[in-house]
Amino acid sequence: MPPPERARPADGLRDSVLGRDLSFLLVRANALTLAAANAALAEHGLKARSYSVLALAADDTRPTQRELAEFLRLDPSQVVALIDDLEKRGLVERRTDPADRRANVLVATDEGRELFARAQSSAHAVELGLLAAVTPEDHARLAQLLRLLAFPE
Numbered sequence: 001m002p003p004p005e006r007a008r009p010a011d012g013l014r015d016s017v018l019g020r021d022l023s024f025l026l027v028r029a030n031a032l033t034l035a036a037a038n039a040a041l042a043e044h045g046l047k048a049r050s051y052s053v054l055a056l057a058a059d060d061t062r063p064t065q066r067e068l069a070e071f072l073r074l075d076p077s078q079v080v081a082l083i084d085d086l087e088k089r090g091l092v093e094r095r096t097d098p099a100d101r102r103a104n105v106l107v108a109t110d111e112g113r114e115l116f117a118r119a120q121s122s123a124h125a126v127e128l129g130l131l132a133a134v135t136p137e138d139h140a141r142l143a144q145l146l147r148l149l150a151f152p153e
Contacts, residue, residue: 033130040126044119045089049074051119053082057092058108058116064097065104091115 018024037048046054052072056063065083069076083106086092091112094104108116131139 033126036126036130037123040122041119044115044122046115046119049078050082050086051116051123053079053106054086054091054108054112054116055120057086057106058113060107062095062097062105062107064100065106068106086112 013019034048037051041047041051044051049072053068056068056071063071065076065079068074068083069079072079074082083092083094087094090109093107093109095107097103097105131142134142
């Protein structure tokens with residue numbers, strides 16, 4: 001007689017103490033969205049981190065490398081490597097910060113802006129797919145709550 005069918009491990013674990021832990025749920029949601037975003041961004045030669053740097057450069061915020069590291073919560077050496085790669089690809093440029101000539105600001109090239117626009121469409125499609133079970137109102141509320149967590153005052 002064959003052994004009884006077992007539920008997938010995730011089915012039983014979903015209701016565990018960890019499955020109700022907010023920190024774990026945030027980490028798991030991040031892992032799932034990051035994997036999906038990286039898969040979608042791959043067709044553009046980007047990953048979530050390089051996409052984030054390109055997005056800020058294309059947004060005309062003119063961030064410094066230090067600001068990027070702090071905002072993205074990355075080590076400055078990681079940011080330098082990301083910028084170096086995007087710069088080699090002709091997508092961004094480092095320019096002297098007029099407010100502090102010792103610092104560089106990051107600016108997207110025309111090619112970088114075009115690539116960002118295409119990649120942003122892919123990223124948005126992934127987001128909509130992942131949040132398909134969520135109402136537009138809950139989507140907006142989730143974004144609002146995550147901003148409160150990400151940017152405490």
